[in-house]
Amino acid sequence: EADIYQTPRYLVIGTGKKITLECSQTMGHDKMYWYQQDPGMELHLIHYSYGVNSTEKGDLSSESTVSRIRTEHFPLTLESARPSHTSQYLCASSESVTDYQTNTGELFFGEGSRLTVL
Amino acid sequence: KNQVEQSPQSLIILEGKNCTLQCNYTVSPFSNLRWYKQDTGRGPVSLTIMTFSENTKSNGRYTATLDADTKQSSLHITASQLSDSASYICVVSDRGSTLGRLYFGRGTQLTVWP
Numbered sequence: 001e002a003d004i005y006q007t008p009r010y011l012v013i014g015t016g017k018k019i020t021l022e023c024s025q026t027m028g029h030d031k032m033y034w035y036q037q038d039p040g041m042e043l044h045l046i047h048y049s050y051g052v053n054s055t056e057k058g059d060l061s062s063e064s065t066v067s068r069i070r071t072e073h074f075p076l077t078l079e080s081a082r083p084s085h086t087s088q089y090l091c092a093s094s095e096s097v098t099d100y101q102t103n104t105g106e107l108f109f110g111e112g113s114r115l116t117v118l
Numbered sequence: 119k120n121q122v123e124q125s126p127q128s129l130i131i132l133e134g135k136n137c138t139l140q141c142n143y144t145v146s147p148f149s150n151l152r153w154y155k156q157d158t159g160r161g162p163v164s165l166t167i168m169t170f171s172e173n174t175k176s177n178g179r180y181t182a183t184l185d186a187d188t189k190q191s192s193l194h195i196t197a198s199q200l201s202d203s204a205s206y207i208c209v210v211s212d213r214g215s216t217l218g219r220l221y222f223g224r225g226t227q228l229t230v231w232p
Binding site: 045107111 | 127161162167
């Protein structure tokens with residue numbers, strides 16, 4: 001069982017509100033990720049981090065921001081939510097490897113945060 | 119363009135029956151391919167990983183195959199159970215960069231009926 005936790009699991013808010021999705025892991029992984037998942041579609045990477053004070057934007061353009069002040073914590077923030085932000089947000093972590101030949105790439109996912117913006 | 123295509127999009131089978139899910143990819147250079155199972159309302163969980171040199175790997179009732187020449191993988195589920203109802207996602211990693219980039223399929227939604 002992966003030790004990665006997301007809160008809240010479900011959130012319904014109004015347009016224009018600021019929200020923060022929390023993600024914490026206790027596995028000591030350096031690499032952490034945020035993915036967006038819509039029904040019937042592939043996971044899209046929106047943010048990732050290689051370690052403390054490291055954050056990068058992913059493939060899918062997102063108006064959200066992230067921070068990585070502690071190894072175990074990788075919160076995602078939306079300053080002003082809109083209905084187009086309605087989606088499932090999945091946080092994940094993986095071990096750090098420097099040799100691609102040994103990079104198993106296994107991701108450990110949280111249970112997700114389902115966001116609905118009215 | 120690196121892509122991962124899965125088929126069928128959805129599948130319904132009766133409990134106890136076998137089924138096979140397909141994954142075709144164009145990712146190059148190839149590093150590894152992983153199958154994930156995602157239960158409704160949960161995050162994906164890894165079932166198995168296939169590297170370039172592996173053809174077949176089993177994990178209980180799950181058997182994955184890889185043909186690196188044709189860039190195809192399959193996940194075979196034997197004697198299906200109700201708990202197998204889930205989305206099965208194929209994820210391919212490239213080795214074009216040190217840390218590997220992941221390409222996701224859209225998943226196959228499997229429903230097992232009693």
